[in-house]
Amino acid sequence: MAESKDLILRNIWYLALAGEALPKGQLIHRQIANEKMVFGRDTSGTPFALRDNCPHRGVPLSTGHVLDNGNIQCCYHGWEFDSQGICRKIPALPPDSKADITKIKAPKFHVREVNNMIWVYIPEKGSQADPQRNPPDLHLASSEQFRHVESIVLPTNIDHSVIGLIDPAHVTFVHQSWFWRSAKSLKLKTKNFEPTDLGFKMVRHAPSANSKGYKVLKGDVSTEIFFEIPGNRLEHISVGSRHKVISMTTLTPIDDQHTELNQFFYSTLGITRWLWWPLKRLGRTFIGQDVGVFNKLADGLKNDPPLMLVGEPDAQARWYYELKKQWYAAQEQSVPFRNPLKSETLHWVT
Numbered sequence: 001m002a003e004s005k006d007l008i009l010r011n012i013w014y015l016a017l018a019g020e021a022l023p024k025g026q027l028i029h030r031q032i033a034n035e036k037m038v039f040g041r042d043t044s045g046t047p048f049a050l051r052d053n054c055p056h057r058g059v060p061l062s063t064g065h066v067l068d069n070g071n072i073q074c075c076y077h078g079w080e081f082d083s084q085g086i087c088r089k090i091p092a093l094p095p096d097s098k099a100d101i102t103k104i105k106a107p108k109f110h111v112r113e114v115n116n117m118i119w120v121y122i123p124e125k126g127s128q129a130d131p132q133r134n135p136p137d138l139h140l141a142s143s144e145q146f147r148h149v150e151s152i153v154l155p156t157n158i159d160h161s162v163i164g165l166i167d168p169a170h171v172t173f174v175h176q177s178w179f180w181r182s183a184k185s186l187k188l189k190t191k192n193f194e195p196t197d198l199g200f201k202m203v204r205h206a207p208s209a210n211s212k213g214y215k216v217l218k219g220d221v222s223t224e225i226f227f228e229i230p231g232n233r234l235e236h237i238s239v240g241s242r243h244k245v246i247s248m249t250t251l252t253p254i255d256d257q258h259t260e261l262n263q264f265f266y267s268t269l270g271i272t273r274w275l276w277w278p279l280k281r282l283g284r285t286f287i288g289q290d291v292g293v294f295n296k297l298a299d300g301l302k303n304d305p306p307l308m309l310v311g312e313p314d315a316q317a318r319w320y321y322e323l324k325k326q327w328y329a330a331q332e333q334s335v336p337f338r339n340p341l342k343s344e345t346l347h348w349v350t
């Protein structure tokens, strides 16, 4: 299906997969923003991505093999490509062939691996231009690694998925559980927001008194929550003066109707290492609750109903659309992106 206009942002980085999901010597297929890609690692371990079609007759390169020299060998006629997508060997050509096979290329995508996350740059359609900016700031030193918690496909497009991610009002009803919070303890929340490079952040504050999840963290706890386009939410929790816990959720459009959600976690607290499996299960329970409601939403959207965004609880969703609009305008006029948002205080009951 063709990509509908203005749904999927281009000239921007998307999370492709967790570093550990791409072992050396393997080829992994991924569809991202309607582009089919093959991911692999070169002999030095650096990840790369090529369009997942052999330039010869179109067989997916991901169905081929990685050779000892790091080249990908197509399974059909054995053509070999290096990590830049350049053809290095055509086994059936006679040895005295004068053909310059290095002119044959599988289009490549720009890829960066940061803190155990592999990012891919989705350029303008058909363009091979260099990235205009870096992957998002993950608030970690280069030696620190995120742990991957979960990867799940949502049955909704990128816009509905993002809005679901940054929507404060569903928490009371979707994530209601005895260990977290209950609808009986609703409180009026006041949160301050400031614009960031590509989005906005909920300014550092002490967590809500009715969020029991934070209570396991002893000491002076404060949290700051970032959202940036195309679909990255990062929560940075400080515990005392020395410790931090970071939870990151990324949304990557697969096509116009499906979005992959990935959840990552980082912590300097020893206790989270001991509690890793229960924590991972808790994370999965949360995401599972979201997926449950996303399935219902996808069902409802089949009727193509009119939708609305109302008041302060839906302000962040409106900001998301403003950021997207501005992104498209900047691309169209070939000018740098300027964040259109202003600092604001929002109120809602959860």
Ligand code: FES
Pocket (backbone or CB within 6 Å): 054, 055, 056, 057, 058, 059, 074, 075, 076, 077, 078, 079
């Ligand atoms: S299709 Fe790949 S080598 Fe022929």
Ligand SMILES: [Fe+2]
Pocket (backbone or CB within 6 Å): 164, 165, 170, 171, 174, 175, 290
């Ligand atoms: Fe949720």
